[in-house]
Amino acid sequence: MKRWKKKSPLTMKKKESILGFLLILPVILLIAFVVLYPIIYNVKISFFDVALNPNKPDIFIGWENYIDLLTDKEFYKVLVVTILFVAATVILSTALGLGVALLFNRKFRFRGAARALVMLSFVTPAVSLVYVWKYMFNGLYGIVNYALVDVLHILETAPAWFDNIVFAFISVVIFDTWRLYPYAFMTILAALQTIDTSLYEAAKIDGAGAWARFRYVTLPEIMPTIATIATLRMIWNFYKFDEIYLLTQQLPVIGVYLYKTSFASNDFGMAAAITVILFVIVMSLVFLLRKVVFKKNET
Amino acid sequence: MRRRKIINVLLNLLVVAILIVTLFPFFIMLTTALKTDAASVAYPPELWPGEITFQHFQDIVNPMIFPFFRYLANSFLIAFITAVASVIICSLGGYSLAKLNFFGKRQIHNVTLVVYMFSGILLIVPLFQIFNSIGLIDNRFAVILACLVSSMPAALSMLVSYFQKIPDSIEEAARIDGLNRVQVIFKVVMPLSVPGIMSVFSYVFMQAWNNFLFANTFLSSMEKQTLIIGMRNLFTSQDYVWGRMMVASLLTAIPVIIVFSLVERFISGGRLDGGVKG
Numbered sequence: 001m002k003r004w005k006k007k008s009p010l011t012m013k014k015k016e017s018i019l020g021f022l023l024i025l026p027v028i029l030l031i032a033f034v035v036l037y038p039i040i041y042n043v044k045i046s047f048f049d050v051a052l053n054p055n056k057p058d059i060f061i062g063w064e065n066y067i068d069l070l071t072d073k074e075f076y077k078v079l080v081v082t083i084l085f086v087a088a089t090v091i092l093s094t095a096l097g098l099g100v101a102l103l104f105n106r107k108f109r110f111r112g113a114a115r116a117l118v119m120l121s122f123v124t125p126a127v128s129l130v131y132v133w134k135y136m137f138n139g140l141y142g143i144v145n146y147a148l149v150d151v152l153h154i155l156e157t158a159p160a161w162f163d164n165i166v167f168a169f170i171s172v173v174i175f176d177t178w179r180l181y182p183y184a185f186m187t188i189l190a191a192l193q194t195i196d197t198s199l200y201e202a203a204k205i206d207g208a209g210a211w212a213r214f215r216y217v218t219l220p221e222i223m224p225t226i227a228t229i230a231t232l233r234m235i236w237n238f239y240k241f242d243e244i245y246l247l248t249q250q251l252p253v254i255g256v257y258l259y260k261t262s263f264a265s266n267d268f269g270m271a272a273a274i275t276v277i278l279f280v281i282v283m284s285l286v287f288l289l290r291k292v293v294f295k296k297n298e299t
Numbered sequence: 300m301r302r303r304k305i306i307n308v309l310l311n312l313l314v315v316a317i318l319i320v321t322l323f324p325f326f327i328m329l330t331t332a333l334k335t336d337a338a339s340v341a342y343p344p345e346l347w348p349g350e351i352t353f354q355h356f357q358d359i360v361n362p363m364i365f366p367f368f369r370y371l372a373n374s375f376l377i378a379f380i381t382a383v384a385s386v387i388i389c390s391l392g393g394y395s396l397a398k399l400n401f402f403g404k405r406q407i408h409n410v411t412l413v414v415y416m417f418s419g420i421l422l423i424v425p426l427f428q429i430f431n432s433i434g435l436i437d438n439r440f441a442v443i444l445a446c447l448v449s450s451m452p453a454a455l456s457m458l459v460s461y462f463q464k465i466p467d468s469i470e471e472a473a474r475i476d477g478l479n480r481v482q483v484i485f486k487v488v489m490p491l492s493v494p495g496i497m498s499v500f501s502y503v504f505m506q507a508w509n510n511f512l513f514a515n516t517f518l519s520s521m522e523k524q525t526l527i528i529g530m531r532n533l534f535t536s537q538d539y540v541w542g543r544m545m546v547a548s549l550l551t552a553i554p555v556i557i558v559f560s561l562v563e564r565f566i567s568g569g570r571l572d573g574g575v576k577g
Contacts, residue, residue: 013400015480016399016400016401016480017399017400017401017402018401019395019399019480019481020395020399020400020401020404021395021401021402022395023391023392023394023395023399024391024392024395024396024401024404024407026388026391026392027388027389027392027407027411027451027455028407030388030444030447030448030451031410031411031414031448031451034422034426034444034445034447034448035414035417035422035448037429038422038425038426038429039422039425041425041428041429042424042425045424045425045428050428100317103310103313103314103317104314106310108310108311108314114314114318116560117318117321117322118317118318118321119559120321120322120325120556121321121324123505123555123556123559124325124552124555124556125508125509125511125527125551125552125555126509126511127509127511127527127530127531127548127551128328128530128548128549128551128552129324129548131530131534131544131545131548132324132325132327132328132331132545132548133324135327135331135339135541135544135545136324136327140340140342141340141341141342141344142344143327143344143346146342146343146344150343178320178321178324182321232416235416236416239419239420239421241419241420241512242419242511242512246511246531255419255420258420258423258424259420259423262423262424262427263427263516268424268427268428271424272424272425275421275424275425278420278421279417279421282416282417282421286413286416
């Protein structure tokens with residue numbers, strides 16, 4: 001009897017741990033095959049001149065891809081453009097998301113509908129949005145130029161938005177802010193709704209005005225959420241590709257540069273080297289910001 | 300009190316302004332879809348079409364011009380299979396991470412979180428090479444696999460937080476009634492988690508439906524391509540027409556918007572705090 005009692009919890013535990021491992025196994029295998037193995041494989045081919053024809057052998061060239069890349073001025077331009085793009089979109093989309101979340105957290109009529117409608121630009125596939133954007137920003141008959149030049153007289157001549165790096169940058173940043181602020185909005189709104197209302201009442205009794213209540217009650221409560229979404233947005237936007245590539249060929253962020261190197265120039269060895277460098281950058285960001293990234297998932 | 304009222308009215312006006320700016324491109328999409336070719340390139344641009352035409356809608360569903368239904372079927376197939384596979388794999392994995400203890404669990408959880416930050420363009424070069432060497436290029440399975448894994452961390456994390464909210468006492472009660480652990484999972488936990496599972500299904504469905512990079516890179520033959528890629532081909536072809544593009548944009552967006560509106564309350568109500576990637 002004693003023996004059975006002693007043994008039973010052990011086998012239970014063992015059983016549980018076998019089951020736990022079996023259930024997670026497909027996830028592990030998929031990540032291993034589709035993420036981990038490709039990362040290692042990618043490091044390998046970054047040292048090769050990859051042949052276009054799969055039947056021909058790749059040629060080992062050592063660090064040559066890296067040396068070519070790091071001595072190429074174009075690459076530094078790409079890095080600077082990417083950093084500017086990330087900084088602009090992270091700040092704008094998070095700030096706008098915060099503002100709209102605060103605004104939509106008040107009580108007003110049709111609040112539910114308004115909250116859902118704001119999400120539309122985030123939910124709709126990027127490809128569906130890119131073309132209407134191109135249409136609106138068209139240099140000849142776009143409504144944006146019409147408004148800026150002929151109605152508001154802000155600009156004197158109509159810019160060709162997607163053909164010049166500065167205007168391409170501006171239009172992509174506007175597009176991305178518009179498309180992504182609902183993510184910040186949604187997450188911050190959820191955080192706002194969890195704030196205990198008694199905190200506000202207590203602050204009110206203490207004589208705190210609207211600004212003081214925001215500064216000393218709301219902000220500290222939602223700060224971790226803001227930090228998390230800004231961090232994630234920063235990492236994701238660092239290698240953003242789809243929308244930018246579809247909107248304009250004139251904005252060389254690192255994702256587009258990488259894609260063009262591999263699938264337009266077919267220089268897969270070089271593309272692998274760019275991927276490794278991008279990987280190192282993203283990994284360092286994750287590592288530096290690990291407290292913010294991982295904290296969210298502990299609670 | 301009066302001042303407060305004025306502020307309230309101003310803030311409500313601001314709400315209206317934000318909605319107008321956010322929804323304006325959708326308005327343009329709709330009106331351009333209804334414009335004639337001449338009106339769509341007229342200057343100054345018409346805000347509302349003077350003459351309404353449904354020609355572009357007819358053109359888009361006309362297989363001689365655009366194989367809409369083929370693309371639609373392809374998109375649906377890829378998104379549906381990815382979502383089903385994801386729900387099965389992530390429910391089991393999510394339960395394991397939420398409720399069971401085993402060696403290396405923390406590390407596995409952390410790896411999935413790191414994967415959350417890696418996807419798309421970071422993997423495209425090696426994945427293309429690997430899929431090419433095993434003959435998966437121009438195979439829908441390659442797209443499904445890539446979409447499945449890149450949406451997996453978010454799906455997993457949504458389900459983990461959902462399962463964690465199911466009290467252990469319910470499971471213990473079921474076990475006292477004589478169910479074993481596997482039966483508890485399928486007969487108690489999963490039925491209780493239907494809303495969470497449905498949300499994950501929709502999330503993965505949307506991600507796969509919206510995917511551009513993998514479909515564009517891995518699929519080469521026309522008859523396998525998705526709506527998203529078809530639309531881009533329509534745009535890059537010489538004889539693109541704005542009206543057709545806008546109809547295609549609308550028709551591509553509508554299924555996603557419907558799916559989202561069905562699960563919106565689960566995702567934005569803060570009930571799923573696993574985070575949604577975009």
